[in-house]
Amino acid sequence: MGKLTATAVQKAKPRERGYKLTDGAGLYLYVLPSGGRSWRLDYRYGDKRKTLTLGLFPRVSLAEARSLADEAHSKLAKGIDPAIERKVQKATAYLNSDETFEAVAREWAEMNLADKSNSHKTRSMALLENDLIPVLGGIPMRDLNAVLLLGALRKVESRSVDMAHRARVLAGQILRYAVATGRAERDFSSDLRGALRTHHKSHYPAITDPKAFARLMLAIDYYDGTMTVRNALKIAPLLMLRPGELRHMTWEYVNWELEQLEFPVGYMKRKDRAQIVPLSTQALAILREQQRFNGRFSPVFPSGHGRRRCMSENGMRAALRNMGYANSVHTVHGFRASARTIMDEVLGERPDLLEAQLHHMVRDSTGRAYNRTSHLDARREMLQRWADWIDAQKCKLDADD
16 A cells, blocks of 8 residues: 555546556556546455445545555455445345335335225325324334334324324334334334323214204205205215215216115225115205216216316315304214214114114124115115105294294
8 A cells, every 4th residue: 555645646637548546455546538537446356356446536535445445355354245245235225225114104005005995095195194204204114113103103192192093003004014024023003002192082073953953954955055065965864874985976886776875895984795775765866966967977976176086075074164063063974973863862763774774783683794685675764754854854944934
């Protein structure tokens, strides 16, 4: 070492052919005809002559090149080929880029959210994009631990305890996927169950007083928003579907001849069973009006931004607010509770029929789960009585006014 000087390196000029300025022990500066200069090290490994590029001058100085050459010679003394080691490091770096929380989370989402409902996908991706990835995204899965995850969950908890618990469950699903694919040792999300504030599950707010509910239905009749939103609100208590099931309903599920909705396995929240929903004369009238409006396109209740897309989650919710019904008073999901309560307490309908209509798990006296056609005629009569009762109550209110 010591044959080159910083001045000599700085003054090295290009020639017609590339040439070397040697520094000793295999280290030299290679000068290209284009003027580029790079530090290289010639060495022997396993009876083969090899060359290792150490970096470009002036980014790598003479002193730094000598230090890198010394490191390479140290590795050679230990039987390590520095060129092979560099390739391994590059490959590891590439693999590590696919082992960060963000990379694994997006991979998990692509594989596991495809068959979920749009609302489930939206909630899950919102948690990832807005809460988990900004905090944990760049951390390799093998370096992630319970303390780091708790830090991310605490930020969510400050906004919503419910969302923090959902984020913990989501992180657990991603961790279990990482374990299965060899990129994490264990799912430690369960260790955090007692670290978050207790979530007290509450029911969706719903109007269950018969007279107040009749006022709500009358207000919907007079709602001056779009016909589609008004019809969706009018039919919601008649069908007793969940909001997402109602919004994503398409014409293929309407059997006009049998006057019923026929949902296949996988459509409803309970994805293991199909469901038939009988249609009252009032529900049929609403659907026929919608068909005249949007029968050319798939969604029964289309978006205001395009008839090929279903109505947004906020469409009916915003309409209720505009009519003076805040989320704390009544929600779109609350129509199910309103129908369930009033039909039981006022109309005296059978609880097992109500539960079957809500698509809850109902078993007969032998313990078998009712199938989609069980008590279909009885449910049809029940829903017709319910629709007639709503009309009668609205007429009474109109007469009183």
